[in-house]
Amino acid sequence: MTNTHEDVVVTASSPGKIIIVGEHFVVHEAYAVAAAINKRVTVIASKDGTRKVRFVSQGRDYYFPGTLARRFFPAPSSVMNEIFERFGKCEEGMSIEIRSEIPRGSGLGSSAAVSVATAAAVTRIMGKKLSLEEISKIAMKGEAAIHGNPSGIDVETSLRGGVVLFSKSSGAKPIAFEKGIEILIAFSGKSRNTSALISSVALIRKKYPNTFAHLVESSSFLSLQAVDALCRGDLPYLGAIMNIAQPILDWIGVSNDKLDRMLEDARSGRVFGAKITGAGGGGSIIVLPRPGTAKEVIDRLEAESKYVFSTLIPQEGLKVEQ
Numbered sequence: 001m002t003n004t005h006e007d008v009v010v011t012a013s014s015p016g017k018i019i020i021v022g023e024h025f026v027v028h029e030a031y032a033v034a035a036a037i038n039k040r041v042t043v044i045a046s047k048d049g050t051r052k053v054r055f056v057s058q059g060r061d062y063y064f065p066g067t068l069a070r071r072f073f074p075a076p077s078s079v080m081n082e083i084f085e086r087f088g089k090c091e092e093g094m095s096i097e098i099r100s101e102i103p104r105g106s107g108l109g110s111s112a113a114v115s116v117a118t119a120a121a122v123t124r125i126m127g128k129k130l131s132l133e134e135i136s137k138i139a140m141k142g143e144a145a146i147h148g149n150p151s152g153i154d155v156e157t158s159l160r161g162g163v164v165l166f167s168k169s170s171g172a173k174p175i176a177f178e179k180g181i182e183i184l185i186a187f188s189g190k191s192r193n194t195s196a197l198i199s200s201v202a203l204i205r206k207k208y209p210n211t212f213a214h215l216v217e218s219s220s221f222l223s224l225q226a227v228d229a230l231c232r233g234d235l236p237y238l239g240a241i242m243n244i245a246q247p248i249l250d251w252i253g254v255s256n257d258k259l260d261r262m263l264e265d266a267r268s269g270r271v272f273g274a275k276i277t278g279a280g281g282g283g284s285i286i287v288l289p290r291p292g293t294a295k296e297v298i299d300r301l302e303a304e305s306k307y308v309f310s311t312l313i314p315q316e317g318l319k320v321e322q
């Protein structure tokens with residue numbers, strides 16, 4: 001049987017992420033720990049013979065290259081540019097449909113997940129089978145288009161799934177973790193600008209270099225302790241680490257009133273720990289509930305947030321089907 005253009009379809013999906021401990025300090029060479037979540041981005045690439053690259057998202061079509069495609073999809077557009085630069089243009093044209101379960105600007109790694117899934121789907125439909133390292137390098141172009149100077153932790157977590165210990169110099173190390181750890185996530189509804197937040201933290205570093213250097217060291221220490229707690233399933237200690245990290249994030253200026261109120265709501269329930277996750281300035285918080293209290297904590301969080309959910313840590317990262 002001969003293949004028509006329509007027969008060639010690749011579906012790639014990858015998860016969003018939470019930072020358990022170490023955000024921002026990871027940009028300054030500290031270790032950080034991140035985990036995949038149960039919300040994913042799916043990219044469906046198909047060869048359609050149009051000789052154009054077409055994005056389909058929420059029922060609207062955008063052609064690439066084109067200002068609308070770049071404006072609405074800076075991450076996948078940058079990933080496509082990188083792929084075409086490396087491997088040449090896809091002469092037949094293709095359609096790329098992006099379906100996301102992760103709200104944009106929620107600090108839950110939507111741009112990394114879009115970048116990873118696009119890099120995987122588009123290279124595979126062009127006949128390239130790339131290693132995780134190569135997909136990571138391409139996906140980082142999409143992440144950089146949104147975040148300016150990302151550490152790479154979001155991309156690595158989306159790619160590998162599970163729990164990842166990451167530093168810029170040593171890269172990503174998958175961590176064995178106790179299964180069944182339930183984490184609650186609440187989005188403040190205010191999208192954050194990671195690039196601006198990274199720059200404002202760099203100013204704090206400039207103003208207080210010694211203090212900042214100690215905080216980078218502490219952040220690495222807490223991250224290694226968190227790995228230990230995750231391996232042993234020591235949730236009270238993991239929660240304590242989250243609670244220690246939060247005031248430090250507050251001091252570097254990445255929390256705000258809304259996030260503080262959400263954290264207060266969470267803590268007035270029975271929880272082991274709570275903190276913001278990701279860049280802050282908006283975005284989301286994570287909460288580690290005590291056994292049997294998740295429902296009660298979710299109810300409290302719903303007073304401040306319209307987007308609250310519970311996740312176990314999925315082992316699966318990038319998944320590609322052809």
Ligand code: MEV
Pocket residue numbers: 019022023024025026027107147149150151152153154194198278279
């Ligand atoms: C964003 O999820 C985490 C930050 O540390 C930025 C980064 O590491 O790329 C704020």
